[in-house]
Amino acid sequence: MNKVIDGEMGLDSFSFSSQNKDLAEVEIAKYPEGRKASAVMPLLELAQRQNGGWLSRAAMDYVAETLDMPFIKVYEVATFYTMYNLKKVGKFHVQVCTNLPCWLRGSDQVVDACKNQLNISFGETSEDAMFTLTEVECLGACVNAPMMQVNDDYYEDLNEVSTKSILSELASGNSPKPGSQIDRKSCEPIGGLTSLIQQSKEAIESK
Numbered sequence: 001m002n003k004v005i006d007g008e009m010g011l012d013s014f015s016f017s018s019q020n021k022d023l024a025e026v027e028i029a030k031y032p033e034g035r036k037a038s039a040v041m042p043l044l045e046l047a048q049r050q051n052g053g054w055l056s057r058a059a060m061d062y063v064a065e066t067l068d069m070p071f072i073k074v075y076e077v078a079t080f081y082t083m084y085n086l087k088k089v090g091k092f093h094v095q096v097c098t099n100l101p102c103w104l105r106g107s108d109q110v111v112d113a114c115k116n117q118l119n120i121s122f123g124e125t126s127e128d129a130m131f132t133l134t135e136v137e138c139l140g141a142c143v144n145a146p147m148m149q150v151n152d153d154y155y156e157d158l159n160e161v162s163t164k165s166i167l168s169e170l171a172s173g174n175s176p177k178p179g180s181q182i183d184r185k186s187c188e189p190i191g192g193l194t195s196l197i198q199q200s201k202e203a204i205e206s207k
Contacts, residue, residue, distance in 0.1 A: 037073070130170075
């Protein structure tokens with residue numbers, strides 16, 4: 001769903017830090033001369049990270065000027081992709097996947113746990129500006145569903161208890177372990193690796 005640039009965007013000044021200027025040059029250099037507009041997405045990502053997790057209009061305008069692009073072209077990119085936040089977000093941006101695989105595996109429990117623990121609904125930020133809760137489409141971790149993303153970390157194989165535990169840890173200033181919350185390795189079957197073991201047993205018994 002396309003997003004709308006609203007009055008909250010503000011017109012405060014923005015410019016890259018010296019470090020991000022260097023990173024921006026690295027991204028721009030990946031494309032042929034005259035094609036630097038192709039770097040718009042990574043530069044918007046840099047701007048968002050520097051700006052506290054969201055894109056102000058000033059930040060988008062700065063990216064447009066850096067890439068010699070019309071402002072509207074940058075706005076089109078920022079409003080199309082859900083990874084860009086056009087409003088301020090909390091310290092922890094909690095994004096819960098509710099797409100079909102996660103829903104079939106119990107994402108409703110994760111959603112309810114987040115809403116009850118944080119006392120906010122989708123699209124809202126807690127009064128202390130610690131948490132923003134967002135409903136998102138597939139995040140590409142279907143095999144370990146249900147899952148949620150908090151800032152840059154994925155938390156997978158969730159249920160009500162583990163979801164609340166993660167949020168409590170974050171609120172307390174701790175760093176909960178990302179990845180599977182039932183300690184399975186990567187995307188192996190929940191019951192462990194059995195197929196090859198069974199085949200080995202059958203091969204031995206057949207000798």
